[in-house]
Amino acid sequence: MIRGGPTAHKISAFWKKLRQTHQLLVLALPACIFVFVFNYIPLYGLIVAFKNYNYRDGILHSPWNGFENFKFIFTSSDAWVMTRNTLLYNVAFILSTLIVSVTLALLLNQVSKKFIKFHQTALFFPYFISFVIVSYVCLAFLDMNHGYLNTILSWFGKEPVLWYNEPHYWPYILMSVNLWKNAGYYAIIYYTAIISIDSEYFEAAEIDGANIWQQVWSITLPLLKPLMILLVLLQVSRIFFGNFDLFYNVTMNSTLLYPTTDIIDTFVFRALRINGDIGMASAAGFYQSFVGLIIILLTNFVIRRVSKENALF
Template sequence: MAKTDPSASTAAQPARTTKPNRFRKEWTHLKKNRELLMLALPGILYKLVIAYIPMVGLILAFKYFRYDEGIFGSKWVGFDNFEFLFKAQDAFRIIRNTLGYNFVYIMLGTAAALLLALLLNEVHGRLIKIYQTAMFLPYFISFVLVGYIANAFLDHNAGYLNTMLGWFGLEPHKWYLETTPWIFILPIVSLWKSIGFSTLVYYAGITGISTEYYEAARLDGATRVQMMWRITLPLLKPLVIILFILGLGNIFRGDFGLHYFVPNNVGPNYPTTDIIDTYIYRALTKLGDINSAAAVGFLQSVVGLVTVLTANFIVRRVDKDSALF
């Protein structure tokens, strides 16, 4: 009987590749970057406790909550809680105001922040620090304080605006009892409070642009305006698009502080100041309807997610490099 050569059979078999231990590889990576992970740990815990663990409460949007039965023991009602928003007599008004104001805030804020960032880039020396601080300071002021500042301007008896109107012989206005002026007041207040943060974001993007582009443009005789238009704005386009997409994520979620404290929650101006968030807040405080409030919050999050995904998909089809993901 002929003997088979073991070396031949071994050579005939395909070579077996040893895969690296994935767990060991991940552990080595974590161990190597343990200092960075320790720095990120507070932020991770904050997000976990504030943002992710409370997501269990989303189940309230589909239940008739009772305190004695708890979240999981309460009766399941499906989509009945979502009818509250769309069957309300003011549903069209609050949805229109929410979408309309947010669109104005995004467009106006983007244009103004870009303009200020371009102008800030032309300032040199110590003045730039003063301008940055002056623009960024309102961002840290709470809307409770902003409401008092607005009242100092809009008060019927001693407000600055009515005082200035009196200088020109005009009649004073009862701003809090009117509707039309708030179409302009709210965007101005929103712009004043948030413009500093957006401006610094765009300014940081401008400072990251290589100076070689501008030096080459100067050699070709380009003016400052031409360099802004031909170099700065095109290179800032990806950043502008990313912030625009993120802003669309809150298109169905209004700024509660702005629309509640600045108009002072006065009924006569509801037609132009009331949004989904303020309407739900009043329903929650007066009726105690926690089920409908949870349903509307869940709906706002879903609409925001769909809006971001849709906008990113469109941008990705047009310019893949400018997409968020």
């Protein structure tokens, strides 16, 4: 081996770089270990989706059954309904959350600094509330006999509505609950990005005579665009996953609401609870993750073709 050759130079540069960044690496180490332990080590469990799993033989020794576990998902009479609901709800959630959260962030930017902490807390607070509590808050509004909405309807001489028996109302109810729960969280993220924009842009626009709306369209939104694309892509990656807590707890698991509230996650949960078929549940999870991966790759490909600098990778 020749001393001072290209290989020795690369090794020396590597150790020099490591010494310069070792503090940052130590800070990142706990997160890396967490991701490795809980996201990568369990990947060997994917083989359960292709096995006739039983507790006696365990994961490794249970007999293979190929794609039999996937047939349950695709041949079920409810397969189309739950897939349609999962996709449409997630598309509606992504678009409505994007529009409302960006609007809230823009409004926050106009709030007096004296009241900004109050507004931030008020928007952020619902994100931390358990969906079990949220479900009972909804029940307080939607209960047939004592709910606030039916009480208000009675003031106008209207008949009470059996909210938990009427599936056609629930797309709007679930969208409202999702917005109340999550829009504030994303609004704070967008607001943080807005206040980080160099104020010289806005000062120059004011000198040129631009009003507040022209500044929003010409400066704020274009500079928010990369962050908006990033957050939407992250949500698109889970477009085949539904929020189980939202669809199970808020609806009180009412069987009459299944036509408009049943999604892949709640369907698989009930099947697992009734049949105890872990292989089928694993196949559903694998199917959701694989399709989600394909969708995010296609979405990122389209974004890269339109605007390369805004692509995620």
